[in-house]
Amino acid sequence: MSDIPFSLDQLRILKAIAEEGSFKRAADSLFVSQPAISLQIQNLEKQLAVPLFDRGGRKAQLTEAGNLLLAYGEKIITLCQETCRAIEDLQNLQGGTLIVGASQTTGTYLLPRMIGLFHQKYPYVSVQLQVHSTRRTSWAVANGQVDLAIIGGEVPLELQEILEIIPYTEDELALILPPNHPLAEQETIVRDDLYNLNYITLDSQSTIRKVLDQVLTRCQINTSELKIEMELNSIEAIKNAVQSGLGASFVSVTAIEKELKMGIIHRAHIQGVEIQRTLSVIVNSNRYRSKASEAFIKEILPQFCSENHLASLDRLSKKNKDSFTQDKKIIIES
Amino acid sequence: MSDIPFSLDQLRILKAIAEEGSFKRAADSLFVSQPAISLQIQNLEKQLAVPLFDRGGRKAQLTEAGNLLLAYGEKIITLCQETCRAIEDLQNLQGGTLIVGASQTTGTYLLPRMIGLFHQKYPYVSVQLQVHSTRRTSWAVANGQVDLAIIGGEVPLELQEILEIIPYTEDELALILPPNHPLAEQETIVRDDLYNLNYITLDSQSTIRKVLDQVLTRCQINTSELKIEMELNSIEAIKNAVQSGLGASFVSVTAIEKELKMGIIHRAHIQGVEIQRTLSVIVNSNRYRSKASEAFIKEILPQFCSENHLASLDRLSKKNKDSFTQDKKIIIES
DNA sequence: ATTAAATATTGATAAAATTTATGTCAGATA
DNA sequence: TATCTGACATAAATTTTATCAATATTTAAT
Numbered sequence: 098m099s100d101i102p103f104s105l106d107q108l109r110i111l112k113a114i115a116e117e118g119s120f121k122r123a124a125d126s127l128f129v130s131q132p133a134i135s136l137q138i139q140n141l142e143k144q145l146a147v148p149l150f151d152r153g154g155r156k157a158q159l160t161e162a163g164n165l166l167l168a169y170g171e172k173i174i175t176l177c178q179e180t181c182r183a184i185e186d187l188q189n190l191q192g193g194t195l196i197v198g199a200s201q202t203t204g205t206y207l208l209p210r211m212i213g214l215f216h217q218k219y220p221y222v223s224v225q226l227q228v229h230s231t232r233r234t235s236w237a238v239a240n241g242q243v244d245l246a247i248i249g250g251e252v253p254l255e256l257q258e259i260l261e262i263i264p265y266t267e268d269e270l271a272l273i274l275p276p277n278h279p280l281a282e283q284e285t286i287v288r289d290d291l292y293n294l295n296y297i298t299l300d301s302q303s304t305i306r307k308v309l310d311q312v313l314t315r316c317q318i319n320t321s322e323l324k325i326e327m328e329l330n331s332i333e334a335i336k337n338a339v340q341s342g343l344g345a346s347f348v349s350v351t352a353i354e355k356e357l358k359m360g361i362i363h364r365a366h367i368q369g370v371e372i373q374r375t376l377s378v379i380v381n382s383n384r385y386r387s388k389a390s391e392a393f394i395k396e397i398l399p400q401f402c403s404e405n406h407l408a409s410l411d412r413l414s415k416k417n418k419d420s421f422t423q424d425k426k427i428i429i430e431s
Numbered sequence: 432m433s434d435i436p437f438s439l440d441q442l443r444i445l446k447a448i449a450e451e452g453s454f455k456r457a458a459d460s461l462f463v464s465q466p467a468i469s470l471q472i473q474n475l476e477k478q479l480a481v482p483l484f485d486r487g488g489r490k491a492q493l494t495e496a497g498n499l500l501l502a503y504g505e506k507i508i509t510l511c512q513e514t515c516r517a518i519e520d521l522q523n524l525q526g527g528t529l530i531v532g533a534s535q536t537t538g539t540y541l542l543p544r545m546i547g548l549f550h551q552k553y554p555y556v557s558v559q560l561q562v563h564s565t566r567r568t569s570w571a572v573a574n575g576q577v578d579l580a581i582i583g584g585e586v587p588l589e590l591q592e593i594l595e596i597i598p599y600t601e602d603e604l605a606l607i608l609p610p611n612h613p614l615a616e617q618e619t620i621v622r623d624d625l626y627n628l629n630y631i632t633l634d635s636q637s638t639i640r641k642v643l644d645q646v647l648t649r650c651q652i653n654t655s656e657l658k659i660e661m662e663l664n665s666i667e668a669i670k671n672a673v674q675s676g677l678g679a680s681f682v683s684v685t686a687i688e689k690e691l692k693m694g695i696i697h698r699a700h701i702q703g704v705e706i707q708r709t710l711s712v713i714v715n716s717n718r719y720r721s722k723a724s725e726a727f728i729k730e731i732l733p734q735f736c737s738e739n740h741l742a743s744l745d746r747l748s749k750k751n752k753d754s755f756t757q758d759k760k761i762i763i764e765s
Numbered sequence: 766a767t768t769a770a771a772t773a774t775t776g777a778t779a780a781a782a783t784t785t786a787t788g789t790c791a792g793a794t795a
Numbered sequence: 796t797a798t799c800t801g802a803c804a805t806a807a808a809t810t811t812t813a814t815c816a817a818t819a820t821t822t823a824a825t
Contacts (some may be wrong), residue, residue, distance in 0.1 A: 101439050101443070101508070101511045101512070101515065102515065103439075103511075103514075104438065104439060104440075105435050105437075105438060105439055106438075106813095109435070119770095119771070119772090120771070120772060120773095121770085121771060121772080129813095129814070129815090130814065130815055130816080131771085131772075131773095132772090132773075132774080132775095132814075132815070132816085133813070133814055133815075134772090135772060135773060135774085136773090136774095136813075136814085137813085139773085140812095140813095145518055146522075147518060147521075147522060148719050151575060151717075151718045151719045152772070152773090152821095156770095156771070156772090156822095156823095157771085157772070158575060160719045160721070161521065161527055161528065161721050162518055162521055162522075165517055165518060165521060166514065166518060169510070169513070169514035169517065170514070172510060173507060173510050173511060173514065174435070176503070176506060176507050176510060177435045177437075177507060178435070179503070180437075180500065180503035180504070180507065181435065181436060181479075183499055183503065184479055184481060184496055184499060184500060187481075187495065187496055187499060188480075188481065440782095453801095453802070453803090454802070454803060455801085455802065455803080463782095463783070463784090464783065464784055464785080465802085465803075465804095466783075466784075466785085466803090466804075466805080466806095467782070467783050467784075468803095469803060469804060469805090470782075470783085470804090470805095471782080473804085474781095474782095486803075486804095490791095490802080490803095491802085491803075
């Protein structure tokens with residue numbers, strides 16, 4: 098009966114091709130030869146009796162059926178990985194993997210500290226950190242590719258039902274200036290000073306930009322009048338640019354601790370303006386929660402959580418659904 | 432990286448054992464020998480480094496890990512079966528997407544009717560209509576972003592080799608006037624009358640403008656002497672403007688059926704001048720043609736095709752690359 | 766026309782799964 | 796206790812499948 102006309106390997110190959118964009122690179126990423134890929138895909142196409150790629154000689158593009166299979170294949174692979182981890186966890190916490198997602202700022206300055214602590218406690222659990230946009234991170238959590246994430250922006254509307262979103266702590270954004278900037282002399286600066294600065298920022302799609310827009314607008318600052326001199330895609334790069342006197346920027350205070358101490362960047366205080374955003378932890382409560390992620394939530398997260406949010410974090414750590422482990426006892430006997 | 436330590440076959444074996452209650456009967460139900468089952472389970476246990484059965488000689492009982500894997504395995508198998516069904520459905524036109532491209536006029540007045548018919552016949556296929564310039568539409572077909580398109584202008588030179596361009600039907604452009612315009616009284620008007628009108632047109636890059644220029648020039652009308660009063664970017668807007676007495680315009684007769692019937696727009700006939708353009712179907716024969724687009728070409732297009740072009744349309748529908756149906760050579764030999 | 770990049774093809778080889786035949790073991794039978 | 800039996804394990808041979816190296820084909824770019 099119900100023969101399945103494809104193998105997991107074939108699905109993984111398909112996924113690799115989609116990710117790498119070519120048979121050859123997929124072959125490299127899977128550490129096999131290119132013909133192996135070609136042949137597996139050909140077998141797959143034969144078995145399904147559907148072409149999966151449009152071969153235009155130089156590049157191969159997924160057909161509609163190919164895309165469909167890819168989408169399902171990714172789901173299947175994710176489920177298989179979840180299976181592996183469930184079994185690993187069953188053994189103990191002497192192995193397994195924890196995958197944490199984060200956005201630029203939290204991923205660079207907050208999570209490394211957390212992961213360090215976790216690693217000290219559970220040295221046999223391998224931890225992965227994936228830094229992506231809020232949007233992509235949210236989807237990764239929803240799909241189960243990531244166990245939990247800490248983000249600073251809004252979760253896409255379509256995921257707000259699915260994900261557990263727990264306010265976690267406040268992140269303060271600071272205006273930073275080169276230390277030799279005239280305004281750096283003053284104790285505080287005033288709103289109008291903001292219009293005379295040149296800014297270096299992340300790209301306009303970034304969460305920090307969106308949050309900044311919102312908060313500044315609320316403080317009666319017209320963000321469209323701020324002169325943006327340069328857009329860079331890394332916070333470290335921005336800091337270097339500011340330090341070199343190229344302009345001002347807004348960054349999380351957690352990102353500039355070192356630089357402030359060394360006096361190579363100046364933090365300006367704006368009279369009557371305080372820019373805060375709330376960082377949130379997101380998890381997918383409908384999925385199996387691994388022992389490792391349970392431990393992270395219970396033992397690491399509280400150490401960095403602001404007090405007013407500790408209660409909701411605690412509630413989360415109690416909400417682990419024991420998915421579907423014991424709903425079937427099968428005993429083989431005569 | 433993420434190697435999956437089990438195969439779908441192994442999961443199916445595990446499931447069969449659970450269902451049948453013994454290795455031997457599982458073997459029978461899967462039409463393989465009993466050792467095959469034993470070995471596969473042993474491999475599985477080796478790869479997962481977990482015993483799945485408690486062997487007590489006569490009977491084998493699932494361990495906790497075995498139960499866990501079984502529960503996940505069943506989920507995975509179900510998802511795989513769903514995948515098969517989705518792909519089968521796509522073949523049988525019980526799903527999938529058809530993307531049709533068109534220019535303003537055809538997209539507004541011709542294609543909606545076609546798509547309506549198609550949708551009646553294949554309600555589970557979702558149809559998308561993309562209205563763009565001839566140029567952009569042509570590229571979309573070349574890239575495979577659009578399955579097929581109907582256009583009124585010239586395909587860019589660099590794509591003429593790649594695309595199949597099939598003359599499809601003639602579209603007549605009519606001069607339209609406000610019904611209370613003095614010229615609307617006359618049975619026909621003469622060429623020189625054209626120079627005394629104010630025109631409302633699409634922008635000068637539009638296909639209709641280019642075609643119009645060509646055809647009118649061929650009729651010895653100096654298009655640069657025609658007074659263009661206004662450029663609008665929608666045909667509906669143009670009709671409304673003409674109707675309100677703002678000027679004259681040239682539009683496809685298919686665009687003004689309703690208005691003529693209601694008498695709110697007047698169509699003027701110019702003595703000795705008939706403005707026609709040829710609409711063409713374009714497809715990319717080098718790409719896999721989805722079942723849905725095949726059906727559209729075979730069953731919908733002919734209904735709106737002018738007779739003199741039916742033959743070439745028919746030729747097109749036979750030119751589908753039967754990709755890999757024919758390579759199932761079965762050779763019988765010793 | 767030539768080159769370069771990407772995929773397909775081929776024939777040899779290695780790896781894996783399956784089979785047949787046989788071995789082992791626990792418990793039922795006598 | 797000895798023996799039989801049903802259920803799984805093991806071994807060697809066989810078949811099937813996957814992989815590789817080498818090479819051909821195709822096509823886009825120069």
